[in-house]
Amino acid sequence: MPPSPPRLTTDDHDRASAGLTWVYPVVSRRAGGVSVGINLNPNRACNWRCIYCQVPGLVRGTAPPVDVEGLEQELRGFLTDVVHGDFLVRAVPPGARVLRDVAFSGDGEPTTCRNFDRVVEKVGRVLADFDLVGQVALVLITNGSLVHRPEVLRGLDQMGRLGGEVWFKLDGGSEAERASTAPG
Numbered sequence: 001m002p003p004s005p006p007r008l009t010t011d012d013h014d015r016a017s018a019g020l021t022w023v024y025p026v027v028s029r030r031a032g033g034v035s036v037g038i039n040l041n042p043n044r045a046c047n048w049r050c051i052y053c054q055v056p057g058l059v060r061g062t063a064p065p066v067d068v069e070g071l072e073q074e075l076r077g078f079l080t081d082v083v084h085g086d087f088l089v090r091a092v093p094p095g096a097r098v099l100r101d102v103a104f105s106g107d108g109e110p111t112t113c114r115n116f117d118r119v120v121e122k123v124g125r126v127l128a129d130f131d132l133v134g135q136v137a138l139v140l141i142t143n144g145s146l147v148h149r150p151e152v153l154r155g156l157d158q159m160g161r162l163g164g165e166v167w168f169k170l171d172g173g174s175e176a177e178r179a180s181t182a183p184g
Protein backbone atom coordinates (compact mmCIF):
# COMPACT_ATOMS: atom_id res chain seq x y z
CA MET A 1 0.00 0.00 0.00
CA PRO A 2 1.47 3.45 -0.89
CA PRO A 3 2.14 5.76 2.08
CA SER A 4 -0.76 8.12 2.76
CA PRO A 5 -0.08 11.61 1.45
CA PRO A 6 -0.66 14.39 3.95
CA ARG A 7 -4.19 15.77 3.95
CA LEU A 8 -4.25 18.78 1.66
CA THR A 9 -5.46 22.22 2.66
CA THR A 10 -6.07 25.38 0.68
CA ASP A 11 -3.04 26.94 2.41
CA ASP A 12 -0.59 24.23 1.41
CA HIS A 13 0.75 24.56 -2.12
CA ASP A 14 3.83 22.44 -1.47
CA ARG A 15 5.05 21.18 -4.87
CA ALA A 16 6.50 18.09 -3.19
CA SER A 17 3.25 17.03 -1.50
CA ALA A 18 2.83 13.97 -3.74
CA GLY A 19 6.54 13.10 -3.75
CA LEU A 20 6.74 13.61 -7.52
CA THR A 21 8.97 15.80 -9.68
CA TRP A 22 6.48 17.49 -12.00
CA VAL A 23 3.00 16.68 -10.71
CA TYR A 24 1.54 18.07 -7.49
CA PRO A 25 -2.01 18.32 -6.16
CA VAL A 26 -3.45 21.33 -4.40
CA VAL A 27 -6.84 22.04 -2.98
CA SER A 28 -7.58 25.27 -4.71
CA ARG A 29 -10.01 27.94 -3.56
CA ARG A 30 -9.73 29.38 -7.08
CA ALA A 31 -10.81 26.10 -8.65
CA GLY A 32 -13.23 25.03 -5.90
CA GLY A 33 -11.69 21.58 -5.62
CA VAL A 34 -8.51 19.78 -6.51
CA SER A 35 -6.15 21.28 -9.04
CA VAL A 36 -3.43 19.03 -10.42
CA GLY A 37 -0.44 21.27 -10.94
CA ILE A 38 2.24 20.54 -13.49
CA ASN A 39 5.47 22.16 -12.42
CA LEU A 40 7.81 22.49 -15.39
CA ASN A 41 10.28 24.47 -13.27
CA PRO A 42 11.52 22.06 -10.58
CA ASN A 43 14.74 24.14 -10.67
CA ARG A 44 12.75 27.19 -9.43
CA ALA A 45 13.83 29.27 -12.38
CA CYS A 46 11.91 32.08 -14.00
CA ASN A 47 12.81 34.59 -16.70
CA TRP A 48 11.30 37.30 -14.49
CA ARG A 49 11.90 38.25 -10.87
CA CYS A 50 8.74 39.89 -9.59
CA ILE A 51 9.24 41.53 -6.20
CA TYR A 52 6.14 39.79 -4.82
CA CYS A 53 7.09 36.33 -6.13
CA GLN A 54 6.33 33.63 -3.58
CA VAL A 55 8.49 30.89 -5.09
CA PRO A 56 11.00 30.00 -2.36
CA GLY A 57 14.59 30.30 -3.56
CA LEU A 58 13.60 31.63 -7.00
CA VAL A 59 16.50 32.02 -9.44
CA ARG A 60 16.63 33.81 -12.77
CA GLY A 61 16.74 31.35 -15.64
CA THR A 62 14.68 28.88 -17.59
CA ALA A 63 13.02 25.53 -17.04
CA PRO A 64 15.19 22.52 -17.85
CA PRO A 65 14.07 20.35 -20.78
CA VAL A 66 11.35 18.10 -19.43
CA ASP A 67 11.57 14.31 -19.60
CA VAL A 68 8.19 14.01 -21.32
CA GLU A 69 7.88 10.26 -20.74
CA GLY A 70 8.75 10.71 -17.07
CA LEU A 71 6.12 13.40 -16.72
CA GLU A 72 3.59 11.19 -18.51
CA GLN A 73 4.29 8.37 -16.09
CA GLU A 74 3.80 10.63 -13.08
CA LEU A 75 0.57 12.12 -14.46
CA ARG A 76 -0.89 8.72 -15.40
CA GLY A 77 -0.03 7.30 -12.00
CA PHE A 78 -1.44 10.25 -10.15
CA LEU A 79 -4.67 10.47 -12.20
CA THR A 80 -5.18 6.74 -11.73
CA ASP A 81 -5.16 7.33 -7.98
CA VAL A 82 -7.52 10.32 -8.29
CA VAL A 83 -9.96 8.89 -10.86
CA HIS A 84 -9.91 5.17 -10.00
CA GLY A 85 -8.36 5.15 -6.53
CA ASP A 86 -9.16 6.71 -3.18
CA PHE A 87 -6.89 9.75 -3.32
CA LEU A 88 -9.75 12.22 -2.89
CA VAL A 89 -11.08 10.48 0.21
CA ARG A 90 -7.61 9.88 1.61
CA ALA A 91 -6.10 13.30 1.11
CA VAL A 92 -8.76 15.92 0.43
CA PRO A 93 -11.15 17.51 2.93
CA PRO A 94 -14.86 16.81 2.44
CA GLY A 95 -16.47 19.46 0.27
CA ALA A 96 -13.45 19.71 -2.03
CA ARG A 97 -13.33 16.12 -3.30
CA VAL A 98 -13.67 16.92 -6.95
CA LEU A 99 -11.01 17.21 -9.64
CA ARG A 100 -11.38 20.65 -11.20
CA ASP A 101 -8.39 21.31 -13.38
CA VAL A 102 -4.94 20.46 -14.58
CA ALA A 103 -2.79 23.57 -14.51
CA PHE A 104 0.65 24.38 -15.86
CA SER A 105 1.73 26.39 -12.88
CA GLY A 106 4.78 25.85 -10.76
CA ASP A 107 7.99 27.27 -9.46
CA GLY A 108 8.75 29.58 -12.38
CA GLU A 109 7.50 30.45 -15.85
CA PRO A 110 6.26 27.25 -17.60
CA THR A 111 6.73 28.57 -21.13
CA THR A 112 10.50 28.82 -20.65
CA CYS A 113 10.50 25.03 -21.13
CA ARG A 114 11.97 24.42 -24.59
CA ASN A 115 9.82 21.33 -25.23
CA PHE A 116 6.64 22.99 -24.00
CA ASP A 117 4.71 21.89 -27.11
CA ARG A 118 5.60 18.23 -26.58
CA VAL A 119 4.60 18.46 -22.95
CA VAL A 120 1.18 19.91 -23.82
CA GLU A 121 0.66 17.25 -26.49
CA LYS A 122 1.47 14.48 -24.01
CA VAL A 123 -0.71 15.92 -21.26
CA GLY A 124 -3.57 16.17 -23.77
CA ARG A 125 -3.13 12.51 -24.67
CA VAL A 126 -3.18 11.46 -21.02
CA LEU A 127 -6.31 13.53 -20.33
CA ALA A 128 -7.99 11.93 -23.34
CA ASP A 129 -7.11 8.46 -22.06
CA PHE A 130 -8.85 9.30 -18.76
CA ASP A 131 -11.85 10.83 -20.60
CA LEU A 132 -11.07 14.13 -18.93
CA VAL A 133 -10.85 16.40 -21.99
CA GLY A 134 -13.68 18.89 -21.61
CA GLN A 135 -14.48 17.48 -18.15
CA VAL A 136 -11.72 19.29 -16.29
CA ALA A 137 -10.19 22.60 -17.28
CA LEU A 138 -6.69 22.66 -18.73
CA VAL A 139 -5.05 25.89 -17.65
CA LEU A 140 -1.75 27.64 -18.37
CA ILE A 141 -0.77 30.35 -15.92
CA THR A 142 1.90 32.48 -17.56
CA ASN A 143 3.60 35.85 -17.49
CA GLY A 144 3.02 35.87 -21.25
CA SER A 145 6.51 37.09 -22.14
CA LEU A 146 7.41 34.15 -24.41
CA VAL A 147 4.25 33.65 -26.47
CA HIS A 148 6.21 34.57 -29.62
CA ARG A 149 8.38 31.44 -29.39
CA PRO A 150 7.45 28.73 -31.92
CA GLU A 151 7.26 25.93 -29.33
CA VAL A 152 5.02 28.08 -27.14
CA LEU A 153 2.74 28.95 -30.06
CA ARG A 154 2.49 25.27 -30.95
CA GLY A 155 1.70 24.44 -27.32
CA LEU A 156 -1.00 27.13 -27.18
CA ASP A 157 -2.47 25.77 -30.39
CA GLN A 158 -2.66 22.32 -28.79
CA MET A 159 -4.26 23.81 -25.71
CA GLY A 160 -6.86 25.51 -27.88
CA ARG A 161 -7.76 22.18 -29.44
CA LEU A 162 -8.13 20.71 -25.94
CA GLY A 163 -10.43 23.55 -24.87
CA GLY A 164 -7.71 24.95 -22.63
CA GLU A 165 -7.47 28.35 -21.01
CA VAL A 166 -4.52 30.73 -20.75
CA TRP A 167 -4.36 33.01 -17.74
CA PHE A 168 -1.99 35.91 -18.31
CA LYS A 169 -0.49 37.71 -15.38
CA LEU A 170 -1.08 41.45 -15.79
CA ASP A 171 0.89 43.66 -13.45
CA GLY A 172 0.17 47.06 -14.95
CA GLY A 173 -2.11 49.12 -17.13
CA SER A 174 -5.38 50.89 -16.47
CA GLU A 175 -8.79 49.28 -16.77
CA ALA A 176 -9.22 50.98 -20.17
CA GLU A 177 -5.82 49.82 -21.45
CA ARG A 178 -6.57 46.24 -20.41
CA ALA A 179 -9.98 46.38 -22.11
CA SER A 180 -8.40 47.68 -25.34
CA THR A 181 -6.19 44.57 -25.57
CA ALA A 182 -8.95 42.10 -24.68
CA PRO A 183 -10.13 39.87 -27.52
CA GLY A 184 -13.49 40.53 -29.14
Ligand code: SF4
Nearest residue numbers: 046048049050053108
Ligand atom coordinates in the same frame (compact mmCIF):
# COMPACT_ATOMS: atom_id res chain seq x y z
S1 SF4 B 1 6.48 35.55 -13.30
FE1 SF4 B 1 5.61 34.34 -11.61
S2 SF4 B 1 7.21 32.81 -11.10
FE2 SF4 B 1 8.16 34.40 -12.34
S3 SF4 B 1 9.05 35.80 -10.87
FE3 SF4 B 1 7.01 36.60 -11.40
S4 SF4 B 1 5.62 35.74 -9.85
FE4 SF4 B 1 7.53 34.56 -9.75
